[in-house]
Amino acid sequence: MNKLMPRNKSKKPAQVAASAPAPAGKKKAEPVSRSIAEWVFNIIILVFATSMIAQPFVIPTGSMEDNLLVGDHLIVDRMAYAPPGSISEHLLPYQPVKRGDIIVFRYPPNIKEDYVKRVIGIPGDRIHMVDKHVFLNGKKLDEPYTFHKSPYIDPYRDNFPGATNRPLLPAALDMLEHHVVNGEVVVPPDHYFAMGDNRDDSSDSRYWGFVPSENIKGKPLLIYWSYEAPTEDLVDYNLRHFVDLAQHFFTKTRWRRTFMLIHG
Secondary structure, three states: OHHHOOOOOOHHHHHHHHHOOOOHHHHHHHHHHHHHHHHHHHHHHHHHHHHHHEEEEEOOOOOOOOOOOOOEEEEEEOOOOOOOOOOHHHOOOOOOOOOOOEEEEEOOOOOOOEEEEEEEEOOOOEEEEEOOEEEEOOEEOOOOOOEOOOOOOOOOOOOOOOOOOOOOOHHHHHHHHHOEEOOEEEOOOOEEEEEOOEOOOOOOHHHHOOEEHHHEEEEEEEEEEEEOOOHHHHHOOOHHHHHHHHHHHHHHEOHHHOOEEOOO
């Protein structure tokens, strides 16, 4: 302590030195920089936590109509299907993927794209279709959520797996070659068979194969906003889309769908 005491025994100089204020610029710089750093840190944590728990998603195509419409903006629960740990399984509502669940997943042929479909078959299930009707493990499936908008029967689409003259992706060809038993597709372990509710106009597992479990990102919870817009504007937000929003936000917003819950 003695080393911190001034050599001059006079109290006045010591009092003057102690009470002399720091330069104004230096005194203000530290709190401002610290405050900015704290805000930046908090924003980073918020964005990271939000992206890990929930994620916005927009429906760009009509494959899930009329349940999910083009222009529906969804909140996706990314924790629903996360693999539970020894402690977290008792704290968070983890659940296995079930038949009938609507899922958001990375499109297997191009994982940079996200798709939304309904799970029809889980590992071990046997699936085939007869005249647009799905048969699951030998029984006709009751599907009140489906819509059929095409009056004709397509040999492959509606009597799956059947003969087709249309090109299929390699994963679909592999599915037909290695996972068909007695005229039924058998879903392999850690994979799922997914289809769109707009059954006659859906690019789904019939055409590009199974959904690997690691591709599943989560399940949609609710529609937080729905806006009537063409697919090309939703896939790539262009200037035309922003002009359209400025002109027609109130008239093209589907207000009745705001905060609508999504049920599997």
